[in-house]
Amino acid sequence: MRFFLTAYRFGHLNINNNIPYIRGDLDAYTYQILSPRRLKDIPYTGHLLLRHAVLLHKIYAKKYDPIILKTHHSRVSIHGIDLFPPQYMSKSVYIVRDPRDVVCSYNKHMGNKDIDLSINNMSAEDAVFQDKSTDLFMFTYSWRQHVISWNKDDTLVIRYEDIKTHPDQMFKLILKQYNLDVDDDRVTEAISLSDIERLKRQEAKDGFIEKKYQEKFFGGGEGWRNELTEEQVRRIEEENGDVMEQFDYKLEYL
Numbered sequence: 381m382r383f384f385l386t387a388y389r390f391g392h393l394n395i396n397n398n399i400p401y402i403r404g405d406l407d408a409y410t411y412q413i414l415s416p417r418r419l420k421d422i423p424y425t426g427h428l429l430l431r432h433a434v435l436l437h438k439i440y441a442k443k444y445d446p447i448i449l450k451t452h453h454s455r456v457s458i459h460g461i462d463l464f465p466p467q468y469m470s471k472s473v474y475i476v477r478d479p480r481d482v483v484c485s486y487n488k489h490m491g492n493k494d495i496d497l498s499i500n501n502m503s504a505e506d507a508v509f510q511d512k513s514t515d516l517f518m519f520t521y522s523w524r525q526h527v528i529s530w531n532k533d534d535t536l537v538i539r540y541e542d543i544k545t546h547p548d549q550m551f552k553l554i555l556k557q558y559n560l561d562v563d564d565d566r567v568t569e570a571i572s573l574s575d576i577e578r579l580k581r582q583e584a585k586d587g588f589i590e591k592k593y594q595e596k597f598f599g600g601g602e603g604w605r606n607e608l609t610e611e612q613v614r615r616i617e618e619e620n621g622d623v624m625e626q627f628d629y630k631l632e633y634l
Contacts, residue, residue: 402448419515506525552567
């Protein structure tokens with residue numbers, strides 16, 4: 381979605397040219413210039429206290445309208461501090477994905493050898509992770525809690541799977557949610573520029589600066605049916621089945 385919106389806005393796309401149109405939630409630079417101490421020396425409570433100042437900094441330093449913030453956080457309040465204060469927010473787009481595929485993708489992204497460890501992380505309530513590359517904290521919580529926290533009236537919830545099968549329709553909904561003009565020709569071109577096969581070719585040629593542990597970032601696994609055991613699928617469905625059904629994810633064992 382980041383690449384589509386960037387391509388739609390500027391008419392071109394380079395995966396390693398970080399055009400600041402989509403601002404990342406784990407932008408360490410902003411925290412560093414506002415922090416009295418090194419980020420790695422600050423507990424997560426200190427990061428929470430800095431968050432409002434960071435958001436205000438992004439707003440006042442904006443180059444584009446609207447400001448689009450990419451985040452992995454749950455939409456929660458911690459110790460009385462809103463991660464997403466309503467006074468700073470307008471509308472949101474939330475991409476939900478089948479948790480059985482999420483855990484496979486997450487396992488690959490983190491370079492874990494034990495997929496059960498990734499299932500544990502995805503199921504952990506109140507899960508907080510510290511990003512090793514930025515020293516910032518991610519308040520992800522469990523897949524179930526994450527989805528519920530964002531499923532609100534001001535949020536457009538779109539299935540990842542529907543973006544893959546109906547990109548034209550889904551991306552137009554996203555543009556409308558952000559009150560951006562919808563130009564059919566630009567949508568078609570942006571979809572082409574952000575096509576996964578094109579991104580793979582760019583990565584093969586130039587690499588990708590956001591890659592962590594996996595050999596290739598833009599790939600895609602074999603799918604949960606080929607990567608998970610029946611026992612693992614059962615566990616994911618038992619923990620998340622009611623929320624999965626809300627978004628028409630068919631349960632195999634419940």
